[in-house]
Amino acid sequence: MKTYAHVFQGTAFTSHTPKELQILKDHLFCINEDGIIERVAAPGEDGYDDILTTNRVHRLSPGQYLLPGFIDLHVHAPQWAQAGGALDVPLYDWLHTYTFPLESRFADIDFAAEIYNDMVGTLLANGTTTVLYFATIHKEASLLLAEICAKKGQRGLVGKVVMDDPAQNPVAYRDQDTPTALEDTEQFILAVKQLAPSVKQGVYPVVTPRFIPSCTDGALKGLGELAAKYDVHIQSHCSESDWAHGHVKERFGKHDAFALHDFGLLGDKSVMAHCNFLSEEDVSLFAKTGTAISHCPISNAYFANSVIPIARWMDKGVEIGLGSDISGGFSPSLFDNARQAVISSRMLEDGVNTELPANERGVSQSRLTIDEAFYLATAGGGESLSLPIGRLAEGYAWDVQIIDTVIPSAKLPIYGDEPLHSIFQKIMYLSRPENIREVWVQGDKVHTRQS
Known part of the structure; x- marks a missing residue:
């Protein structure tokens, strides 16, 4: 089974079309040495479990989500x-x-x-x-x-x-x-x-x-x-x-x-x-x-x-x-x-x-x-x-921000089992810089918020 430079596991939001939001729940994002998303795997898909067992995986914590940079x-x-x-x-x-x-x-x-x-x-x-x-x-x-x-x-x-x-x-x-x-x-x-x-x-x-x-x-x-x-x-x-x-x-x-x-x-x-x-x-x-x-x-x-x-x-x-x-x-x-x-x-x-x-x-x-x-x-x-950026999809650069909705200084009002689209909307309307836990560009981490 192939190993990757990075593998991230978490729920992501990305645009498919101007009017269509994609919600990728618990997906794996496999990043190659060039910082490009080589594979996106959904739970239950062939190879999903093999990727988890053969790679070091960045698992998002509860309350964290991926957005494109x-x-x-x-x-x-x-x-x-x-x-x-x-x-x-x-x-x-x-x-x-x-x-x-x-x-x-x-x-x-x-x-x-x-x-x-x-x-x-x-x-x-x-x-x-x-x-x-x-x-x-x-x-x-x-x-x-x-x-x-x-x-x-x-x-x-x-x-x-x-x-x-x-x-x-x-x-x-x-x-x-x-x-x-x-x-x-x-x-x-x-x-x-x-x-x-x-x-x-x-x-x-x-x-x-x-x-x-x-x-x-x-x-x-x-x-x-x-x-x-x-x-x-x-x-x-x-x-x-x-x-x-x-x-x-x-x-x-x-x-x-x-x-x-x-x-x-x-x-x-x-x-x-x-x-x-x-x-x-x-x-x-x-x-x-x-x-x-x-x-x-x-x-x-x-x-x-x-x-x-x-x-x-x-x-x-x-x-x-x-x-x-x-x-x-x-x-x-x-x-x-x-x-x-x-x-x-x-x-x-x-x-x-x-x-x-x-x-x-x-x-x-x-x-x-x-x-x-x-x-x-x-x-x-x-x-x-005209660049392959802005989407969390295969062939695109791994440019992402990890949003933390439960950080104590900027906790978003998310309660119970809210629909993921509702969580996305709250992220877009309520996020502050404190909620941006990490930023990655082309597969490299370029910003970490310490508190």
């Missing part, structure tokens, strides 16, 4: 230093008064190391095993973020940000010029690709125009060409707010989606954050090109001036995952963001203006369930990145 599709890593502050001003003012001055400080590599080490560790402690990161315009500090992900065991997709338009960006924080921005981006791509073979869980370079208002046409065109040349991921912001959406319409006479597409920035490795103002035509373009949406429900409540109809876009076949958007979103927890995704969708469906009749107040068929929000935080994120 969360996948955060939108984090501004430098903004961790301002998380929880300055959320009461419009987006443009927030960027120029608070965010750009902070990000300019990442020219100091020691300052960058302090923030980035804390950011990566905090996300791991919150059950986030894969992150799509915006760094800053600084090539060296951006590479440092990739190196920290590699060292701490997080799967990091990292972008050196491009902001080259002197008319839109402050003197103290922008790329020197377009050729420099493109040269630095290419050097960054090559450096991360050189690092990647030594990293078990993977690190990836990402082409990252901050958003259309911050970039010249030359930079956008050049970044599209670099993404094609090196076959790397692409990320940006798309139609986030009234201001950003209006800027692009005035500049190009079209929406962000079509402008980005013209520059070669949409494709099956592209993830666009927010996307609150997409039209039906924009959504069709996303579905056709394989471009994914990072839904950032907490951040959208502060800066997007709207609620995105995620349920409708999912039904149109667009790949969608969840993003915290630190620090436009204050919380590093995708549990919090999954909850807000549900709350926002219900407000969109039911409406908020009580001066209107109930049947005219909202947008029908907008509601998300917590099962669907869980899908966005896990399998939806993996599909958005």
Whole structure:
């Protein structure tokens, strides 16, 4: 009988489809040396007992459950230093008064190391095993973020940000010029690709125009060409707010989606954050090109001036995952963001203006369930990145969080013989970082909570 690097025995929750939750009771998860789930065995299945007798088994304790590691599709890593502050001003003012001055400080590599080490560790402690990161315009500090992900065991997709338009960006924080921005981006791509073979869980370079208002046409065109040349991921912001959406319409006479597409920035490795103002035509373009949406429900409540109809876009076949958007979103927890995704969708469906009749107040068929929000935080994120992550299934990376529902400091209200689906819902709505006992990435334990 084959022996494995690790075998886990316990009950797990994982998404089969956006609307279908799988509950795997007392299953065995067999992990190979590469950190991949090689076999999943159910009780009573041929070989189940043999696996138990021929392997050292990690048996979950009573009250513990397995969830896939969360996948955060939108984090501004430098903004961790301002998380929880300055959320009461419009987006443009927030960027120029608070965010750009902070990000300019990442020219100091020691300052960058302090923030980035804390950011990566905090996300791991919150059950986030894969992150799509915006760094800053600084090539060296951006590479440092990739190196920290590699060292701490997080799967990091990292972008050196491009902001080259002197008319839109402050003197103290922008790329020197377009050729420099493109040269630095290419050097960054090559450096991360050189690092990647030594990293078990993977690190990836990402082409990252901050958003259309911050970039010249030359930079956008050049970044599209670099993404094609090196076959790397692409990320940006798309139609986030009234201001950003209006800027692009005035500049190009079209929406962000079509402008980005013209520059070669949409494709099956592209993830666009927010996307609150997409039209039906924009959504069709996303579905056709394989471009994914990072839904950032907490951040959208502060800066997007709207609620995105995620349920409708999912039904149109667009790949969608969840993003915290630190620090436009204050919380590093995708549990919090999954909850807000549900709350926002219900407000969109039911409406908020009580001066209107109930049947005219909202947008029908907008509601998300917590099962669907869980899908966005896990399998939806993996599909958005075109990586085998986000599911507890054969052929997927062993990225998991072990949730302890009976820890004394954060015991969940589970009594008697509750249905497992009810327990899942309580985990999703009530879990705090204290409940995350262990976090594993690609078969390696990267976080343990001691108390």
